[in-house]
Amino acid sequence: MTTGMKLKQFLLHEKRAGVDLPYDLIELIHEVSITCKEIAATVSRGELSGVLGVAGSENVQGETQKELDIITNDIMADHLSVSGLVAGMGSEEIDDPIDVPSKERGEYLLMFDPLDGSSNIDVNISVGTIFSVLKAPLGCKETPKLDDYLQKGIEQKAAGFVVYGPSTVFVLTTGQGVHMFTLDSTIGEFVLTTEGVSIPEETTEYAINMANRRFWEEPMKQYIEDCQLGEDGPLGKRYNMRWVASMVAEVYRILIRGGIFMYPYDNRDPSKAGKLRLMYEANPMGFIIEQAGGMASTGHGRIMEVDSTGLHQRVPVVLGSAAEVRKVEEYHSKAEKVA
Ligand code: AHM
Ligand code: MG
Numbered sequence: 001m002t003t004g005m006k007l008k009q010f011l012l013h014e015k016r017a018g019v020d021l022p023y024d025l026i027e028l029i030h031e032v033s034i035t036c037k038e039i040a041a042t043v044s045r046g047e048l049s050g051v052l053g054v055a056g057s058e059n060v061q062g063e064t065q066k067e068l069d070i071i072t073n074d075i076m077a078d079h080l081s082v083s084g085l086v087a088g089m090g091s092e093e094i095d096d097p098i099d100v101p102s103k104e105r106g107e108y109l110l111m112f113d114p115l116d117g118s119s120n121i122d123v124n125i126s127v128g129t130i131f132s133v134l135k136a137p138l139g140c141k142e143t144p145k146l147d148d149y150l151q152k153g154i155e156q157k158a159a160g161f162v163v164y165g166p167s168t169v170f171v172l173t174t175g176q177g178v179h180m181f182t183l184d185s186t187i188g189e190f191v192l193t194t195e196g197v198s199i200p201e202e203t204t205e206y207a208i209n210m211a212n213r214r215f216w217e218e219p220m221k222q223y224i225e226d227c228q229l230g231e232d233g234p235l236g237k238r239y240n241m242r243w244v245a246s247m248v249a250e251v252y253r254i255l256i257r258g259g260i261f262m263y264p265y266d267n268r269d270p271s272k273a274g275k276l277r278l279m280y281e282a283n284p285m286g287f288i289i290e291q292a293g294g295m296a297s298t299g300h301g302r303i304m305e306v307d308s309t310g311l312h313q314r315v316p317v318v319l320g321s322a323a324e325v326r327k328v329e330e331y332h333s334k335a336e337k338v339a
Contacts, residue, residue: 007033007170007181007190019176028085028108028133029158033170033181033190035079036129036162039072039114040183043127043164052122068121069093072114072129086110087136088144090311092280097149097311105140108133108157109149111280111311116161117246126165128248132284133158149279149311153304159284163248169193171255173291178255199294200258203321205240207250208262215266219299219331235327247276251285251319255292260320262328264299274316278306282315295325299332 002010008030015021042049052068073093080086081098085106089098092113100106112131120127134155137148160172168183170190178197181190206227213221230238242259244250250261263276276282286296286303296303296319306315318328 002195003192005192007172007192010179010181010192011174014174014176019174021174024085024107025133025157025174028080028083028106028110029160029172029174031080031083031085032076032110032112032131032160033162035076036168036170037183037188037190038075038079039129040162040164040168042071042075043068043115043121046124066115066118066121069115069118076112076114076129080110087138087140088149090149090279092116092277092312095312097144097146099143102143105143107136107139109136109144111149111284113277113280116248116281117244120244120246125244126163126246126249126252128161128163128246130161130248130281130284131159132156132280132287146311150308152306152308153278153283153286156283156287156304159287161248161251161284161288163246163252165249165252169252171197171252171288173288175287175291178288178292180255197255197292199254199289199292199321201293201321202323203258203260204237205242205257205259206262206324207242207244207253207259208264209243209245210241212266212268215268216264217267217335219328219335220262220264222335223328223331247281247285251288254289254294254320258321260318260324260328262319263317265316272314274314276314276317278303278308278313278315279311282306282317285317285319289319293322294320295322297325297329299328300336301329 011026081100082104086108087105090111117127134151136144158174162170170181180194182193184191226233226235227239265274282303289296298316299318
């Protein structure tokens, strides 16, 4: 009976059961979970913390940073840089890779978005932390170079996210399915509540920011138009729509009851291939969705096989229930054939 096991206890149990999980990867996941408890505590204090609102700076992507973006980035970076488990880190909030002192270096690279959906903080809607673990090609011997980080999503050793909602839940994959651990604040531990998450193959619920419709490419416009035609249209079923504007909340919902989430390419700024970032948003979420039986695509192919060209590279994202993601890919491939 694994339900009720604490996070680290469960990972050690899996290792004993034959899952390929190095001890230092277990330790790294555990350390990340500790920082997420600290972030959960900080976020939950809301207005009491006196740190809601804008920090007055911009990150490398030209986005306004919230004070909590910076505070949560520091919580993660400071904690992990003395853990002896990472050789370097990449964060949404920091332009360049974060180096780790030589004596503290470990074998892994950690990519993270410390507070995803932070525009929702002031209005008290769920936000989260997303992370992805890669192996450092040179191990702990040298400071990793930018190139060392630029690995495809299929190279990920673990990925996860934490949603800070009505309850705080840690969602994890190490390539052996997806498991959910709920924070039991009475004992201060993440406790296994769902083992082996499975996304329904079919869905009638889509999530997309409709306000960007005029900037999308034709296949995406056509797919959404057909969803809106419901049972009278070519898709032959009535759809429902959700948009939380927090990817962690959208992906969590899809893991629980299925659905499709899209942040497609749009031509607001032709230099950007979408809004979401490959290394610390799309890849880890793609790994989790696939491990739960869903699909994660750019509309043209698998996200986890996209070549990585930069720490903050953007990518179109279409993920969720496999049959529905496949349909969106068909809309794109049909359009390519006509062109
Ligand atoms: P962030 O990392 O700056 O918070 O941006 C990512 C977020 C996602 O969580 C969410 O899906 C999307 O941005 C919402 O975008 P929009 O503001 O277009 O609704
Ligand atoms: Mg983000």
